[in-house]
Amino acid sequence: MNSISKVNLSDKKLTSLIHKNFGPHINILNVKENTQGWFNALYDICLDNDQKVFLKIAPPDHIPVLRYEQQLLITEIEVLELLANYPDIPSPKVLSIDFDREVIDSDYFIMESLPGESLSSCHQSFDIETLKNIERQKGRINRSLNKITGTNFGMYGKQHKKYQTWGEAFLEMVDNILADAYDFKAKLIWPQTDIRELFIQHKSLFDQVKVPSLVHWDLHDGNVMVNASGQITGIIDCDRALWGDASIEYYFNQIYPSSDDFYSGYGIDRPNSEDFIIKRQLYDLYLTLIFVTECESRKITDKDHRSWAKDCLSTQLKKLS
Template identity: 30%
Template sequence: MELTTIERAPSDAHRALTAEQIAAMCRRAFGESAAVASARELGGGTFNTTYVVSLAPVEERRVILRVAPPGSAALSWDEAALMRRELHVQPYFAALSTLAPRTLAADFTRQIIDRDYVFQTLLPGERWDDVADALSPEESLALWEQFGRIARTIHGTAGSAFGGPFPVPEFPAWSEAVLYRLACSLRTMAGASLDVTDMAAAIEIIRGGAAVLDEIREPRLLHGDLWLFNLLIERGAGGPRVVGVIDADRAFWGDPMADWTMFVLSKSASPANRPLYDRFWEAYGRPPQTRASAFRAAAYEAMNVGIALPWAARHGHGDLVERGKRELREALETLRRLRP
């Protein structure tokens, strides 16, 4: 087997596999006669260790192998059991079945290696963010329109409870799910030696405005991490098109306006990208702007910043930590102004 790995720091959550381990995993997934021609580790991800595996003969089949961090890795509450959560929620992405990778095999027994792993189909295309600068304005507009339709399709799937998926708790009310996530983030921030004063104050206001959150009565599917780095595109004579939607391991059930996509759209808006974002919203459908929706948006900003801040602190991104602190303070000020 030809094995290509990426050299990483010892503190990195990624852990390379040996050729013997990959061969054993392939035999379990595809049968004792399965032979591996090559395995090449992919970069770009921040959590799982991922390989393109070519089963011999090379031209017959290539698959993706994704391996979760070991149990000894330092993980925050929102990173625990991500692979199991993704497998649980995957059937609910059926509306995107032609764009989402299919799981070929999953093994959570920890018998071959002490880590969860899955084999998935290899999707075509290249990561949108890798080639964004090479696209023409017309190509970019076309892709942002597709992006809006994809987000709308995901959010069009209704669930039966908020929060989740298993093993994350599910709740009958949206406010309970939001407050649960905020409480987890508060503990994680404290564990990362971050000042939690603003987060604690935001939580108290959000708790007092639970009725506003509970105006959201139907749980909708949220991707949880949908941005250009998790969209695969192909460029052809007919123009660029999105051909893959990947890494839905942070998916959960809630208000579509709480999805990570909406948070990034609001925090990265600028005159330069306004035409692109306008095209997204034209395809998605602009939500009504009310006092209640503004209060919820501020609550979701606190919720998303509460996840991003400890991650940035843990990975030594001081600039992102300072930005997160500013954004949390802005969310708190908005919550105070709109307090029910």
């Protein structure tokens, strides 16, 4: 997707980055910009030593970003290095990190390229039974990730404040996106004070969470890599990870509900308690606040996308009114 946060590099710059990180004897055979994401610039690169790598570049410092998006690249590197210790959570290996700004005026890192394609781009090529198996794999991997626990709640990166309770941490996340919406003049349909009150009214539900689980938070089908035989080869884009309530994971959302096979793989029945439904509606509301606000922060001009984001927010507000 086109976005003001993405850095466009010439072939000459790409070659310079590869030489710096792999040596002057290694050259690029083929390079393709990956256009699926909205935030970081992504390049799939084939090298002449038969190695395939993935280059990820943070936005330049002068590009305004949402508060939770600050230094996402650092978060992703830290999470990938953590996940490298968990073989049941397949993820790409970090190969090189460069924050010195010698070649380009942005931070970047290089990771191994995972085999296959994103599930969102290839799911139509699989039969029903294979898709069911993929769903169960997704559930098992998501459960394994959520079993990793921390000591405090909050966004994963060291740059973010941590809290003793999930209620405090999540309300800070809510306050931050409301502040972003104000800064970027995003229209949230309702007054901000009324939206915030919805979360305040149910803070006790968030405070019931006692253990900070590792949450990917952006684990949707676009970030699940699958090979031609239907095996998940890895999960990517963990830069929005946090320590919090596992039920804030994307696959628990009620906007696009997950399949029974996902829950089977995760090892639980589909949650249907009143407390869970209300809590998940609030998590979905928070997510749709981001949808609408990032339309302004990223200067998205696609009318269909902007309309979809607004409709998602409107639907969540109606559910909770």
